Amino acid sequence: MDILDIFFPKSCTVCKRKGEYLCEKCKKLFKKNLPECYICRRISPNYCTHASCKKSNSLSHVFVAWKYDSFSSNIMKTYKYKSVYTISQMLTAFLTENLFGTQFEKIIKESLVTNVPISSVRLHDRGFNQTEEFAKEIAEKLNLKYSGDFLGRRIEFGHQSLRDKDERGYNLENEFYIKENIHLGKYKSITIVDDVLTTGATLESIINIIRKAYKVDIEINAICMFRGRPYYSKM
Numbered sequence: 001m002d003i004l005d006i007f008f009p010k011s012c013t014v015c016k017r018k019g020e021y022l023c024e025k026c027k028k029l030f031k032k033n034l035p036e037c038y039i040c041r042r043i044s045p046n047y048c049t050h051a052s053c054k055k056s057n058s059l060s061h062v063f064v065a066w067k068y069d070s071f072s073s074n075i076m077k078t079y080k081y082k083s084v085y086t087i088s089q090m091l092t093a094f095l096t097e098n099l100f101g102t103q104f105e106k107i108i109k110e111s112l113v114t115n116v117p118i119s120s121v122r123l124h125d126r127g128f129n130q131t132e133e134f135a136k137e138i139a140e141k142l143n144l145k146y147s148g149d150f151l152g153r154r155i156e157f158g159h160q161s162l163r164d165k166d167e168r169g170y171n172l173e174n175e176f177y178i179k180e181n182i183h184l185g186k187y188k189s190i191t192i193v194d195d196v197l198t199t200g201a202t203l204e205s206i207i208n209i210i211r212k213a214y215k216v217d218i219e220i221n222a223i224c225m226f227r228g229r230p231y232y233s234k235m
Contacts, residue, residue: 012026013026013075013090014026014029014075020090021089021090022090022091022093022094027094029071030065030066030071030072030094031066031067031069032065032066032067032098033064033065033066033067033226033227035047036064037049037050037053038059038062038064038197038200038222038227039053039054039058039200040053045103046061046103046104046107047061047062047063047064047102047103047104047107048060048061049061049062055204056211057204057205057207057208057211058200058204058207059192059200059203059204059207059220059221059222060189060219060220060221061104061107061108061219061221061222062197062200062221062222062223062224063099063102063104063221063222063223063224064197064224064225064226064227065094065095065098065099065224065225065226066225066226066227067226067227068196068226068227068228068229072225072226075091076130076195076196076225076226088130088133088134088137089137091134091225092133092134092137092138092141093137093141095134095138095223095225096138096141096142099142099223104221105142107189107221108142108144108189108191108221108223109188110144110187110188110189111144111145111187111188111189111190111191111221112144112145112146112147112150112182112184112187112189112190112191113135113138113139113142113144113145113146113147113191113193114135114146114147114148114150114151114190114191114192114193115129115131115132115134115135115148115151115192115193115194116131116151116192116193116194116202116203116206117129117131117132117151117152117153117176117179118131118153119153119154119155121155130195131193131194131195132148134193134195134225135148135193136148138193138223144191145187147180147182149179149180150178150179150180150182151176151177151178151179151206151209152176152177152178152179153175153176153177154174154175154176154177155175172201172202172205173205175205176205176206176209177209178209178210178213181213184214184216184218187218188218188219189218189219189220189221190210190218190219190220190221191220191221191222191223192206192220192221192222192223193222193223193224194222194223194224194225195224195225195226196224196225196226196227196228197222197224197226197227197228198227198228198229203222207220
């Protein structure tokens, strides 16, 4: 037993039951997201994007662990705004439990893992980037190379899920950039980690940046904790 567990015993982040950061009972409250094409949202074996849906800046495969509802939203808000780092460890451990043994685990073998970056202003306000914490731990558990310096972010325009299609495209056009030039030849793919996937616009914007900078045909995939439904403020 860790000495810290004696003075600060572990308890479930959800129900506060002593023992673990996420108890077996509360694990059942997470609603699994079925393997699907992230664009049309129809069932797709191996988490593959359908050929008929795919564009030049589309992700090849997207693993999403759970649906984003009021339960998962409360957990993410606690993590983001109260800086409860144990939630990162808990969610990552639970996610990899669901990912191990799937075809997606084989798909991202020898992949470079990175994360959706946040701007320096957001980083200063929050103190950490939750997707960076997720990505580091996922890469470690899957024995993959991680880079937190691959991508950078200049500015942020708020939640993309609250904006219409034109606004999302305009806002994201110049938001991301290649921060560190990495030799991609030794990797079979790139895997981007994000917390919540809604429309996919953010990830597709990152793909555009990578394609323009490298001019190489490398598969780009994503691992996301939750799948949300977009809400457009303008129709």
